[in-house]
Amino acid sequence: PLDISWFTESMRAGRPVEILDRHKVQEQQIDEAEVVAFSVPSYACLRRTTLDNHNPVLTDALSLLAENAELSDEDGRGVAFRRAAAVLKALPEPVTGVTQLRGLPCLGGHSLRVIRDILENGASSEVEFTKQSERFKALKVLTDIFGVGAKTAERWIRDGIHSLHQLQESGQTLNRAQQAGLEHYDDLKQPVTKAEADAIGEIVEEAVVSVLPGAQITLIGGFRRGKLTGHDVDFLITHPEEGREVGLMPKVVSWLESQGFLLYQKTTRNSYLEAKDGPARPASNMDRFERCFSIFKLVTDEGPKPASGHRRWRAVRVDLVVSPISQFAFALLGWTGSKLFERELRRWAGHEKAMSLSSHALYDNKQGRYLKATSEEEIFTYLGLEYIPPSERNA
Ligand code: DCT
Ligand code: MG
Secondary structure, three states, rough: OOOOOHHHHHHHHOOOEEEOOHHHHHHOOHHEEEEEEEEEOOHHOOOOOOOOOHHHHHHHHHHHHHHHHHHOOOOOHHHHHHHHHHHHOOOOOOOOOOHHHHHOOOOOOOHHHHHHHHHHHHHOOOHHHHOOOHHHHHHHHHOOOOOOOOOHHHHHHHHOOOOOHHHHHHHOOOOOOHHHHHHHHHHOOOEEEEHHHHHHHHHHHHHHHHHHHOOEEEEEHHHHHOOOOOOOOEEEEEOOOOOOOOOOHHHHHHHHHHOOOOOEEEEEEEEEHHOOOOOOOHHHHHOEEEEEEEEEEEOOOOOOOOOOOOEEEEEEEEEEEEOOHHHHHHHHHHOOHHHHHHHHHHHHHHHHEEEEEEOEEEEOOOOEEEEOOOOOOHHHHOOOOOOHHHHEEOO
């Protein structure tokens, strides 16, 4: 008998569903398990995507192809694979046959081929080939170094550098970030746990309130979405009185440095103004936006002195962002992610609402003005979207 319990659950949860035509299904001699097809909206910001992924084998495969495309300067293909993976992440149960995918958005011919391969043969030849390819392996190893992007890795590979060892032997000049990245390579490859993120949060909070009483810090990025591990820890810092946050970042960084917590740091002002996807008309109050990319020295073991050669700390990537309170809701929404969810919010705003959304502001092109907000909920309302909490933004 056909189990449709997920269907009634979906209906209750407000998730749209669709049933395939029984006759067509019988014509194609598809077994009962495949009778139920899925239906999801095409914008990821219209979907609720929890961390409970029922199709990890398929989404890992598509994510790997996305990563390979991104590392090969093929961003369009990368986004296409990311969108396909995100659609599968939103499904209420495992996919068992490609017919279930009929009518789903964002699944192009290429992604469908990969999915079919895995469903029918247990693996995708393209994914396996990519995984084994020297080029992909080299791009991965090199871009896993903090401070190394796809372009730099590409250049090094052309010079015959495929491994960390070859890089060290090559005499290539590394900038300060890359030197630190290489030095802490093994640590930075280890996922950061929520407990480690919380421990760092306590230290950053101490720094922030000692240099500016009343300032507030919020854990953002993947940990705010409920992830148990991450590649870094992201914090947003603000002060409830507009303007008090000016000059805060250098003071926080100095405090952390003086206490020996920073192995590396670089502060940039204004990063979002330079980004291509910022609002069409940046407001003058945006030039206060500051960001610090750092490598934190986190003490991991307070116990007895370790044997010589063993250390009791690890390096962790930490990003700090300071926002004026007037932009806080936009910064919070923009830095919570996931990356695809953010991209889709901006696409929705631009294409469906004639608005420009950034981590600083929301601009209404029709009204020709910025829309003020003090909470994420208000921003969703402006955008005509149902509120999606952080734990359901894991697209
Ligand atoms: N962000 C974004 N677009 C980018 C980069 C980042 O919208 N190109 C936002 C969304 C997530 C947030 O910034 C933090 O970025 P990451 O730390 O890279 O993402 P994460 O979701 O926190 O992932 P991880 O758990 O691996 O740190
Ligand atoms: Mg993060």
